[in-house]
Amino acid sequence: MAGEAKWLEQDELASWMSLAALLFKLPGVLDFQLQRDSGLSHFEYLVLAGLSESPGRSRRMSELAGFANGSLSRLSHVVKRLEQRGFVERHPAEDDGRITVATITDAGYEMVVSAAPGHVTAVREYVIDALTPEQLTQLKTIADQILAKVDPGRPC
Amino acid sequence: MAGEAKWLEQDELASWMSLAALLFKLPGVLDFQLQRDSGLSHFEYLVLAGLSESPGRSRRMSELAGFANGSLSRLSHVVKRLEQRGFVERHPAEDDGRITVATITDAGYEMVVSAAPGHVTAVREYVIDALTPEQLTQLKTIADQILAKVDPGRPC
DNA sequence: CGCGCTTACTTGACGCTTCAACTCATCGCG
DNA sequence: CGCGATGAGTTGAAGCGTCAAGTAAGCGCG
Numbered sequence: 001m002a003g004e005a006k007w008l009e010q011d012e013l014a015s016w017m018s019l020a021a022l023l024f025k026l027p028g029v030l031d032f033q034l035q036r037d038s039g040l041s042h043f044e045y046l047v048l049a050g051l052s053e054s055p056g057r058s059r060r061m062s063e064l065a066g067f068a069n070g071s072l073s074r075l076s077h078v079v080k081r082l083e084q085r086g087f088v089e090r091h092p093a094e095d096d097g098r099i100t101v102a103t104i105t106d107a108g109y110e111m112v113v114s115a116a117p118g119h120v121t122a123v124r125e126y127v128i129d130a131l132t133p134e135q136l137t138q139l140k141t142i143a144d145q146i147l148a149k150v151d152p153g154r155p156c
Numbered sequence: 157m158a159g160e161a162k163w164l165e166q167d168e169l170a171s172w173m174s175l176a177a178l179l180f181k182l183p184g185v186l187d188f189q190l191q192r193d194s195g196l197s198h199f200e201y202l203v204l205a206g207l208s209e210s211p212g213r214s215r216r217m218s219e220l221a222g223f224a225n226g227s228l229s230r231l232s233h234v235v236k237r238l239e240q241r242g243f244v245e246r247h248p249a250e251d252d253g254r255i256t257v258a259t260i261t262d263a264g265y266e267m268v269v270s271a272a273p274g275h276v277t278a279v280r281e282y283v284i285d286a287l288t289p290e291q292l293t294q295l296k297t298i299a300d301q302i303l304a305k306v307d308p309g310r311p312c
Numbered sequence: 313c314g315c316g317c318t319t320a321c322t323t324g325a326c327g328c329t330t331c332a333a334c335t336c337a338t339c340g341c342g
Numbered sequence: 343c344g345c346g347a348t349g350a351g352t353t354g355a356a357g358c359g360t361c362a363a364g365t366a367a368g369c370g371c372g
Binding site: 011124127149 | 234287297
């Protein structure tokens with residue numbers, strides 16, 4: 001690789017270690033809470049939440065995949081499982097037969113509604129309450145700056 | 157769930173969304189870089205890096221699992237694959253036959269040495285260079301505070 | 313109007329992680 | 343010493359994500 005790879009300074013390293021630990025642990029506890037209290041993976045939750053907020057409680061697959069930050073293939077598998085569990089339905093769009101529209105069922109809707117408060121509470125407990133309002137602002141700025149480097153072509 | 161689940165305020169939500177995006181994307185690009193340039197997953201890298209820095213380039217399995225933040229079972233599978241690739245060796249400890257000691261081979265050592273600069277460069281590019289020194293300090297403080305809530309029984 | 317190209321999704325196979333069983337080795341205690 | 347309990351790792355099956363290939367519907371141009 002690069003012949004000139006500068007190792008990290010002590011305080012850079014310390015910051016990175018803290019961030020790395022955060023990157024590893026926070027998703028873990030949030031996933032765990034959802035799975036334990038609602039039997040949903042985080043991705044499944046995002047899918048159901050996305051549908052529940054969409055007009056007609058429906059959305060086409062590729063849009064939904066983008067919303068949930070996953071590949072179309074992944075979404076397809078997940079939606080198949082959610083359909084078997086009775087939380088969503090799939091129908092081809094009337095005007096274009098290539099398009100599949102996923103719709104959340106009443107059972108699915110109740111599932112999100114019951115899962116959401118616990119999830120929000122967990123986010124509040126672990127993140128929001130741990131920080132001062134000022135730190136929250138700093139965090140947003142920091143995260144956005146890193147994201148701009150990581151994924152330059154994204155809105156905001 | 158909790159009857160009293162307070163939803164997030166607008167700016168809380170915005171900060172959370174940025175953090176959530178970061179949590180999702182940053183591990184992705186870092187993993188991708190390692191995989192592409194060195195053919196190692198992040199976990200494999202951690203295992204090899206952990207061994208390369210240990211006295212005698214060796215460490216017992218359970219210690220190594222803790223270091224790499226993974227289960228013993230996961231480590232066992234991974235080390236088996238790394239052994240098949242010729243990067244590590246496993247031997248029972250002389251004084252206690254229950255213990256397995258993993259040792260990195262020369263090939264494995266060269267692999268970490270060649271992988272490390274690219275990884276460090278990626279961290280620098282995506283994280284360090286995106287922030288001011290002051291923000292790096294803020295980030296460490298923020299991450300540590302969240303981690304204290306998430307995982308109260310951890311050093312520092 | 314028909315034939316190839318593109319779009320939108322689905323499917324199957326493979327690899328990795330997890331979970332629960334299982335195998336040994338060692339320790340404690342009578 | 344013997345034997346159950348505990349500790350350290352390993353293994354196999356099951357589930358999820360990814361990648362590549364497959365299917366089917368629309369579009370476009372001769």
